[in-house]
Amino acid sequence: MLEYIRNAFLKYQHYVVIIAISILVGIGIGASNASQPPFDLLPTMMRGVSITIRLTLTASVLAFIVSLIAGISKLSKNIVIRTITTAYIEVFRGTSVLVQLFWIFFVLPRLPLNITISAFEAGVLALGLNVGAYGAEVVRGAVQSVPKGQTEAAIALNMSPSLRMRRIILPQALIRMIPPFGNLLIELLKATSLVSLITLSDVTFQTLILRQSVGRSQELFLLLLVIYFVIAYPLTMMVRWIENRIQWAKA
Numbered sequence: 001m002l003e004y005i006r007n008a009f010l011k012y013q014h015y016v017v018i019i020a021i022s023i024l025v026g027i028g029i030g031a032s033n034a035s036q037p038p039f040d041l042l043p044t045m046m047r048g049v050s051i052t053i054r055l056t057l058t059a060s061v062l063a064f065i066v067s068l069i070a071g072i073s074k075l076s077k078n079i080v081i082r083t084i085t086t087a088y089i090e091v092f093r094g095t096s097v098l099v100q101l102f103w104i105f106f107v108l109p110r111l112p113l114n115i116t117i118s119a120f121e122a123g124v125l126a127l128g129l130n131v132g133a134y135g136a137e138v139v140r141g142a143v144q145s146v147p148k149g150q151t152e153a154a155i156a157l158n159m160s161p162s163l164r165m166r167r168i169i170l171p172q173a174l175i176r177m178i179p180p181f182g183n184l185l186i187e188l189l190k191a192t193s194l195v196s197l198i199t200l201s202d203v204t205f206q207t208l209i210l211r212q213s214v215g216r217s218q219e220l221f222l223l224l225l226v227i228y229f230v231i232a233y234p235l236t237m238m239v240r241w242i243e244n245r246i247q248w249a250k251a
Contacts, residue, residue, distance in 0.1 A: 041220060044210055048203035049227065055120065055202065056189045056231075059127035063188065064181070066132030071139025072165065085136070092133035098194050101126040105198045123195040131188045138180045142173035182239030189232055203227055 073085040092100065105122035108115050117125075146169050154164040196205035207224045211217055 041210060041214075041216070041223060045203055045206050045220075045223060045227065048201050048206040049231070051120070051200065052189075052192050052202045052204075053231065055123050055127070055192050055195065055200075056185075059124045059131070059188055059192075060185055062124060062128030063131040063135055063184070066129060067135025067139050067181075070132060070136035071143065074136060074140050075143060089133045089136050092130050097126060097130045097191055098197070100130055101194055101198060119195065119198045119200040122198060123192070123200055127188055127191055127195075130191075131184050135181060135184055138177055138184070139173070142176040143169055145176055146172045179239060179243045182235070182242060186232055186235050186239070189235065190228065193228075 070085050070089060073081050074089070076082050076085070101122060104126050105117065105119065108117060108122075150168050150172065151164060154168045159168070192202060193204040195202055196208060199205070204224065207220050211220050
């Protein structure tokens with residue numbers, strides 16, 4: 001682990017130095033004068049960061065669970081289960097996540113079921129189900145990539161289909177799922193900006209409110225880009241680290 005960190009630092013040291021200097025300069029300016037533009041905008045914008053992170057984590061858990069269920073169900077021999085799963089995947093992959101978000105937030109409460117749903121819950125459902133549809137294909141592909149010899153050996157040991165999936169196939173497939181799931185997680189984080197359109201006060205919503213009150217669009221959207229980058233970059237590095245570990249394990 002330490003050796004990998006050292007090699008990664010040597011490889012990306014120029015970027016690390018640039019980011020570190022930028023952060024230090026920003027902290028220095030902000031500490032010396034809290035009203036110094038554009039740092040006077042940060043306190044209001046940062047109120048939405050916790051909601052963005054919480055939304056990302058919650059929707060990611062839902063997406064992972066849905067992906068596993070839908071991905072395995074699509075391989076089912078039961079035609080009804082397979083048809084329902086395929087319909088879900090095609091609908092959520094073939095329509096806009098923004099439309100799905102509006103439908104869940106505005107239309108779902110008007111249906112005969114009269115479901116009351118908050119903006120946060122609507123965001124979690126829309127993002128989780130949308131990313132889950134893409135993740136289902138990742139799960140299906142990973143399960144099918146497990147060598148058939150593993151399944152045949154499990155059958156020879158008289159394992160039931162569910163036991164084969166839990167103990168033989170799924171553990172190997174999970175290793176193959178990790179890198180694409182990491183990329184889906186980053187895409188989900190970037191998609192959280194859409195929840196501002198249903199009045200959920202994430203970091204994008206706070207930025208739009210500030211823009212209406214103080215203007216300064218250039219500074220606001222530049223800071224917004226930096227905030228999303230600061231949140232997403234550790235996820236990117238984590239995905240790269242996991243990919244390198246997987247490659248090392250296979251070597």
